[in-house]
Amino acid sequence: MSSYQTTNGTSPASKPGRYRRFDPNSKVLIGPLLITPIQILLLVLLVFPFMLEFFVSLTEWQPIYGDIWTALGQVFTEPIYQGINYNYLVTDEPRYLSALGRTLSISVLSLCLEFLIGLGMATIFLKSFYGKRIFFTALLTPMMIMPVVVGYTWYMLFQYNGPINQVIGWISGDAAGSGGVEWLNSATPAFFAVVVTEVWHWTPLFFLILLSGLNSIPANPLRAATVLGASNAKIFWTIMLPNMKGVIIIAFVIRGMEVIKLFDEVVLLTKGGPGTSTETISVYLYKLAFLDFRIAYAGAAAFIVLIITVVLINLMLKPIRYQLLEAR
């Protein structure tokens, strides 16, 4: 029947006999048994395509070249192909490098704004005020809306004859249709239009994470500081923020991983334009892979992004790494 070996010699189920019976209590077996199926699934769905993609990214293969396996063979037979894409991307492709740089600046700017606004809102929500529940629901709504819808909404808002220019017109006194900003058709305003959309969309997540972080700070140390004579601002800087370190980092990591992939809103707002002035790395990769069909080349570009992301995220996690990995 079964040849399972158990190490639990004292178990009544493993008495010597013709067959060793399966001991359901054996810890040696149960762990590997439970995780094996998902490991296999992971191998098939993630590790294999990942490796394949890596090897493809070393070649110049495109779908019109036909069979991918032949191309893969070239990696080993024709050393000239090895790393050609990578070499080209980092030395001779300013569009890629500027997309990379642009994505990073959009990310840093948006995350900082989201953090500051989210923290401000969360601090306000520590006190009770009239209509708090309604505001809470309303403030969380943006992040529940699909990115495509958010993108299109802001596309409408940022039109030259749209509401935003209208409001600016009221304030500056210009008549409607004159003196407005070409939000989506000039490089710098388009960049900020993307940032505004991203910040509007995802500040609620920062707000939510930071609010739960603020609420989980034990009350007594704050009260102790009050009794010792600390002002509210002092308490905020010396006790609340240091206690929020882990939560803040986690919020940045979660949002950081997402914002680097910023795609939908940009496509809806500007399609990366005007020119390539709002082209994020995802938009660039999309055009490369699915409009130009330069699969291998896009693969290499994506790999560099992956490496940058992994390094950045790990650097961000470094201050709380010890805390996270500590055994209970």
Next chain:
Amino acid sequence: MSNIKLEIINLRKEYGDLVAVDDLSLSVEQGETMALLGPSGCGKSTTLNMIVGLEQPTSGDILIDGKSVINTPSGKRNVGLVFQDYAVFTNMTVEKNLAYGLRVRKEPKDKIASEVLRVADFMCLSDKIDRKPSELSASELQRVAIGRTLVTNPDILLLDEPLSNLEADDRNRMRRELRSIQAETGQTVIYVTHDQIEALSLAHRIAVMNFGHLMQYDTAENVYQHPQNKFVGSFLGNPPMNFVKGVLRKEGDRIFIQNGDSSLPVPTDIGSKIENNSGLIAGFRPETLTVTSNEEDFSFSAEVLAVEPQGPESVVTAKFGDTQVKVVVPSESESATDGNKLNLMPNFDLLALFDPDSGMRLMKHGG
């Protein structure tokens, strides 16, 4: 009087319909240790929070050194509060914790450094000054919390359940330490506790509270020996005070309290002041009863129901009339066996008579 440190006048705190503290008045003298004692939810912590300024009273006044502090913000009252869970700042070292109060007051750096060293030395934390709170034991955390408030040299040191989070061993040691801290610093100290032993052993005076009311405020000895109402008698002492409900009868020169078939004699000097046939409750502590071998004038008999040995003493539960009384007897006492009749002699100096409706003592101690 000039040596009154803290005075609380008609203090009242309402939370919506709930009255947490009702008409509380008491005063604490300089250098005195006072315990606010009561079951949980009695309003003692609310009182504490109002003294330090974390909560604003609905009405009434709080005076420190004769000056009202009701409108002074918490940080400016110069009171120190030690929390039950210590509330040590976990993101700072012991040194930073101790220095916090002086740093937020913007004291000069060299003064902060010397004060921190002094207090760290006094609280036996000198060798742990660079540690983080996560590396400290519970009693060390407690010492950090106390030290952190002592650094600011508070007028009044308030401790909220200071010993209840400690192990039994640490608790005994900390109780001694607290007493010596108080003796050495001459601090005015207010404890909040639900533990009567803690209150009795640490405090000069005890304020017993229940349901927001002050039940009795007196010296530790008087609160224990001469409770002013049934609640105080039952809350303090383990086992608590015995209560025998009955009717006062006067037959000739014999005065006694009748409960069913049993009667509890009352000395004439106490009994003569009370009307015949009036209902009352007699209260006497289990350890004030002595077992006598023969029926004496003022003894009463009770049937032993159960004996619980507790080392050198045993707690005897005995049936008296339709109630049960507890008696503390020496463990070697042979008469304390189940079913036996015990002749018990109360100490009449410590016998208290309460009104059965209000639970208040009929005659004040000494009256």
